[in-house]
Amino acid sequence: MNNKKKAALEQKGWKAGTTAEFLGLSDEEATYVELKLSLALYLQKKRRAKHMTQDQLARLIHSSQSRVAKMEKSDPTISIDLLMKSLLALGASRSELARTIS
Amino acid sequence: MNNKKKAALEQKGWKAGTTAEFLGLSDEEATYVELKLSLALYLQKKRRAKHMTQDQLARLIHSSQSRVAKMEKSDPTISIDLLMKSLLALGASRSELARTIS
DNA sequence: TAATATTATGTCATATTTGACATAATGTCA
C-alpha cells in the first residue's frame, strides 16, 4: 500500500498496515506464513500446468482432495513438509523449491 | 563414490551405491532427506557462528536442548517446519533459506 | 587427570498434522 492511500485511510479512522501488523505477527512469523503461501501458490500453479485436478494430485501423493485444497489455500493445518513433499512428487527440483522460497 | 572404488567394493562382495539405494528411497524421498539435512547442518553452522549453545538456542525458540540436538542431527522426528522456524528465529532471511535449499 | 560444560539419545504425555469422509460452494458446458 502506498503512503498516499495509507494516509487517506487513516484520515477515515482506519489504521492501515501490513498483514503482519494486523494479525499481530512477529517478523519471523510473518516470513514463515508468507513463505508457506508461496509454496502453496506454486503447488497450484504446477498442478494446473500439468492439467491435473486436485483429486488426481491427491492420488499421486496418497492423500485426499480436501487436503490438496487446503494445501493450495495454505491452511494452518498444513505443514511445509507436506507442501514440499507434494512439490517433489510433481517433479520439482531443489533449485525449483529454492526459487519458490526466495 | 567413483567407479573405481565402487568396483573394488563390489569385488569384495559389497553392493556399492547411493544412500538412496541403500535405504531403498525413491528419488523424491532422497531429495527430501537431503534437503532436510542441508537445513540441519546450516542451523548448526548459524548457531555456532553466534557462539550459542544448544541450550541457549532452545530457550530462544521455546524448545529444549534435546530437540535442538535432534534438529542438528536431522532426526526423523524433526519437521522442516521446525527447522525453518528455528532458522528464522536465528535471523535467517528467505533468500538465506533458499540458498540453503538449492 | 578430574571437574565441568556441552551435546546425544531414549522415552513420555500432549499437541499438531494427517488422510478420509460428508457436504457445501463454485465452475463448466450442453
Next chain:
DNA sequence: TGACATTATGTCAAATATGACATAATATTA
C-alpha cells in the same frame, strides 16, 4: 437453465511431531 465436474470447508480418529525430562556420551578446561 440444469447436469456434472471441480474445488472449498468442517470434522473425526489415527499418525506424527512436540517439549520436557533423565541420563549417557563427548568435549573443554583447570
